[in-house]
Amino acid sequence: MASYWWLLQKDLLTEYRARQSWPTMALLGGVVAMVFSLQAEGTDAVRQSLLGTMLWIATFFAAMTGLDRAFALERQDGCWDGLRSYPVHSTTVFLAKFTSHVLALGLLQALLTPLFIVLCHVAWHAPWWATLLVAALGNFGIAAVGTLVGALTSGMKHGGGMLVVVVLPLSVPVLLAAAEATRLMSAGQCDAAWWRWINLLAAFAIIYLTAGAALFEFVVED
Amino acid sequence: MDTCTASFHRRSISDVMCALLVAAMFVAIFWLAPEEQTMGEVQRIMYVHIAVAWCGLLGSLITAGAGLLYLLRRNIVCDQWAQAAAEWGWLCCGLTLVTGSLWAREAWGVWWTWEPRLTSMFILWTIQCGYLLVRANLDDPHRRARVAAVVAILGALDVPLVVMATRWFRGMHPEAPTMEPTMRAVLALSVIGFSLVSAGLVTRRRGQLGRQHQLGLADPAHSY
Numbered sequence: 434m435a436s437y438w439w440l441l442q443k444d445l446l447t448e449y450r451a452r453q454s455w456p457t458m459a460l461l462g463g464v465v466a467m468v469f470s471l472q473a474e475g476t477d478a479v480r481q482s483l484l485g486t487m488l489w490i491a492t493f494f495a496a497m498t499g500l501d502r503a504f505a506l507e508r509q510d511g512c513w514d515g516l517r518s519y520p521v522h523s524t525t526v527f528l529a530k531f532t533s534h535v536l537a538l539g540l541l542q543a544l545l546t547p548l549f550i551v552l553c554h555v556a557w558h559a560p561w562w563a564t565l566l567v568a569a570l571g572n573f574g575i576a577a578v579g580t581l582v583g584a585l586t587s588g589m590k591h592g593g594g595m596l597v598v599v600v601l602p603l604s605v606p607v608l609l610a611a612a613e614a615t616r617l618m619s620a621g622q623c624d625a626a627w628w629r630w631i632n633l634l635a636a637f638a639i640i641y642l643t644a645g646a647a648l649f650e651f652v653v654e655d
Numbered sequence: 656m657d658t659c660t661a662s663f664h665r666r667s668i669s670d671v672m673c674a675l676l677v678a679a680m681f682v683a684i685f686w687l688a689p690e691e692q693t694m695g696e697v698q699r700i701m702y703v704h705i706a707v708a709w710c711g712l713l714g715s716l717i718t719a720g721a722g723l724l725y726l727l728r729r730n731i732v733c734d735q736w737a738q739a740a741a742e743w744g745w746l747c748c749g750l751t752l753v754t755g756s757l758w759a760r761e762a763w764g765v766w767w768t769w770e771p772r773l774t775s776m777f778i779l780w781t782i783q784c785g786y787l788l789v790r791a792n793l794d795d796p797h798r799r800a801r802v803a804a805v806v807a808i809l810g811a812l813d814v815p816l817v818v819m820a821t822r823w824f825r826g827m828h829p830e831a832p833t834m835e836p837t838m839r840a841v842l843a844l845s846v847i848g849f850s851l852v853s854a855g856l857v858t859r860r861r862g863q864l865g866r867q868h869q870l871g872l873a874d875p876a877h878s879y
Contacts, residue, residue, distance in 0.1 A: 504802055518791065521861070567711075581805065582806070585789075585805055586789070586802075587800050589789075589793060590792055591792055595788065595789055598784075598785045598788055599786075599788075599789060599790075599806055601785075601808055602781035602782040602784075603782060605778045606775075606778065616686075627825075633823075641809075644809060644812065648805050648809075648811075651726050651801055651804070651805060652802075654801065
């Protein structure tokens with residue numbers, strides 16, 4: 434457990450000092466929010482229905498930028514080799530990296546959600562607990578699969594492109610479920626249909642987190 | 656008769672048997688199966704559509720299984736099976752989407768709709784595209800095998816979603832429609848026929864990849 438906190442602290446401290454990944458993510462998310470909101474025309478209902486999709490697409494592409502930068506930083510100056518030689522199980526490394534990405538995505542959404550609401554002129558009827566639940570489960574799914582594939586593609590030629598090519602189709606079920614759940618809850622409909630999307634989100638978050646923890650051992654071999 | 660000639664004769668016999676099976680399958684689909692009352696001739700697409708969908712899903716599962724075996728045993732032959740199954744699975748999933756689209760045009764009046772099973776199948780096909788692209792971007796055979804195995808295992812997690820999509824999300828896709836016995840027999844023949852042809856092609860492709868590896872030609876540029 435101590436190793437997990439040290440690794441998490443190392444990632445957060447590196448980001449605090451370098452300020453490379455998180456500001457890039459915030460900037461990209463903000464620009465995407467601006468561009469989408471410029472195109473979001475029509476009635477209130479139409480804009481409300483598009484809000485979830487736009488928010489999660491912006492989150493996804495910003496997340497990919499962050500993941501690519503995070504693993505590129507690890508590859509610099511032999512940091513990755515140092516991490517591999519550190520006497521700790523690979524699952525702990527995965528969980529620490531996963532947590533730092535979840536935190537990054539959480540902060541990004543704390544910024545993007547009000548930005549989208551303001552720019553698209555829509556009302557937000559979702560209760561706070563539902564907003565937190567959807568954000569947490571969606572971010573868990575994206576961060577789990579993103580961390581695993583980000584580590585896989587980090588040393589590869591065209592690694593950044595490969596990351597998006599592999600993670601996007603794997604994340605589509607998570608993005609669809611999160612976008613639908615966001616659309617329903619933003620209209621204040623936390624009903625049975627909403628819970629069905631939450632179940633799907635939870636299932637993918639658990640499956641990807643378990644698969645990531647189990648397979649990360651094979652990822653950190655080189 | 657030397658080993659090489661015997662192997663050539665065995666392959667020729669299996670080729671002829673496969674060709675006869677495919678011919679029998681198409682005769683059964685176009686002449687033996689009765690015309691469906693509501694959709695007419697277009698319904699015959701279903702015999703090919705279900706068979707290629709089955710092969711596509713099976714290909715994805717075999718790719719993941721062979722990938723898992725590679726991770727456990729580090730035997731490059733497992734990776735060759737994974738690649739052969741992935742290529743065939745990709746083609747079959749693509750054919751599923753094309754035949755499904757042709758059927759949807761007649762049944763639903765659109766070439767494409769974001770129906771749960773269509774969407775999940777499309778996602779699986781894009782995952783398979785990603786898998787093949789990742790393979791093509793790695794030169795070292797063992798690194799390629801390891802990375803591809805992880806992607807294949809993650810990709811196979813979409814297979815239950817494809818199978819259960821109609822039940823979980825109440826889509827428009829027909830689920831276990833009632834058929835008369837002749838139609839069911841033709842469908843069974845089609846599924847068995849496509850499965851045997853798939854097994855033959857995947858085995859042959861695996862042999863080709865094995866020979867490429869022995870000759871030192873396992874570079875992606877020679878595989879695609």
